Amino acid sequence: MGEAKAYEAFCQLRWPETGGEAVCPRCGCVESYKITTRRKFKCKGCHHQFSVTSGTILHSRKLDFTDLLAAICLFVTGAKGMSAVQFSRTMDVQYKTAWVLCHKLREALADETDHARLSGEVEIDGCYVGGKVRRANYKNDRLDKRLTGNRSPRRRVVIALRERGGRTLPFVRRSESEGVELARGLVETGSTIIADEARHWDALEWDFKSERINHSEAYSHEGVHTNFVESYFARLRKMVGGQHHFVSAKYLYQYAEHCAWIEDHRTTDIKELAFKLVDAAMAAPKSSKFRSYWQRAQN
Structure with a gap:
């Protein structure tokens, strides 16, 4: 897909009501400036700077968007899940990164049955x-x-x-x-x-x-x-x-x-599962359990 296409996919799923155009998470304004060098936005109303993952379960992510999509595809492919060790080896990331990301994704998908x-x-x-x-x-x-x-x-x-x-x-x-x-x-x-x-x-x-x-x-x-x-x-x-x-x-x-x-x-195809999980991650609020987990900042 490439980094640019993956980024557009995240924008479309984060703001489907505006066709992928940024909406300020603080004041709800639909007009913003694009800071293309950092892939951020600046709200024209309250001047708040934000990104496509701000305020979501993927807040403060470090991985590229292609890596995030690849991780999500791997996550939904396993019929019985995938261990964090295998996840880290396949994604070529640290075990800590894989462990926290997996738990954040589990937290996002669990929101489906909250009510x-x-x-x-x-x-x-x-x-x-x-x-x-x-x-x-x-x-x-x-x-x-x-x-x-x-x-x-x-x-x-x-x-x-x-x-x-x-x-x-x-x-x-x-x-x-x-x-x-x-x-x-x-x-x-x-x-x-x-x-x-x-x-x-x-x-x-x-x-x-x-x-x-x-x-x-x-x-x-x-x-x-x-x-x-x-x-x-x-x-x-x-x-x-x-x-x-x-x-x-x-x-x-x-x-x-x-x-x-x-x-x-179990009867849903992998592509639909992947986009369903991305959608859930974009809708889920910032994690309180796994935010800065390895820095001992968990609640």
């Missing part, structure tokens, strides 16, 4: 991730990992609510039973909740029509199953174990949201 609510048939389940306890060498020293006291404090559960034919909403919590309140806040009244035999899901039968499947007896019975949400968990396990190998509990929610985005857009 989403589910309806119709909604499957709910949980998947425990991380916190694996290494077994002791001698058999007599090995602990029963089924007991809560013998589990790692880094263990988390990803609770997912998936609307059949709709979106997937993942949340990271310490206990699967916390999904009851999540369902009450995110699922529309009159919807049907499909869950497994876990006792904490019994509470949802007071608020929704409920269908249950006992996995100790069958995975599907007369059309009642949780196969769609289990499909999401299968992709998440392969993403964490096969691509990233280790995911901190602190950032697990971002990988869960990234996996949900991939699962929900």
Whole structure:
């Protein structure tokens, strides 16, 4: 595409209502001077200087626009994501650059479901991730990992609510039973909740029509199953174990949201995914979590 064409693509996606012409993010004025030597603009109304990425998730970017587009294309190509190490090698950038950029992109794509609510048939389940306890060498020293006291404090559960034919909403919590309140806040009244035999899901039968499947007896019975949400968990396990190998509990929610985005857009072609993510990055506000992350300026 070239640097000039890539820059024009970012302008078109940032300001689609004006055909790519700059709009001041401070006062909203549509008239500005172009500072071509620095690819910046100066507002004629308030004299504020800004660029196409000012105030967005890509604020203070250092990479060229062709590199940013290449990074986004790589990001959406992986069916189960791509590790920051592989990302840095392919893009020929530092690991720190790749790690922060990936997390910023995950933060942008997660904005799609910020205000989403589910309806119709909604499957709910949980998947425990991380916190694996290494077994002791001698058999007599090995602990029963089924007991809560013998589990790692880094263990988390990803609770997912998936609307059949709709979106997937993942949340990271310490206990699967916390999904009851999540369902009450995110699922529309009159919807049907499909869950497994876990006792904490019994509470949802007071608020929704409920269908249950006992996995100790069958995975599907007369059309009642949780196969769609289990499909999401299968992709998440392969993403964490096969691509990233280790995911901190602190950032697990971002990988869960990234996996949900991939699962929900699995039939979308790569080009459309790339422009969808660029559009999301241009609409997302400046990151408070990863701004100047490596300078210890995170909030």
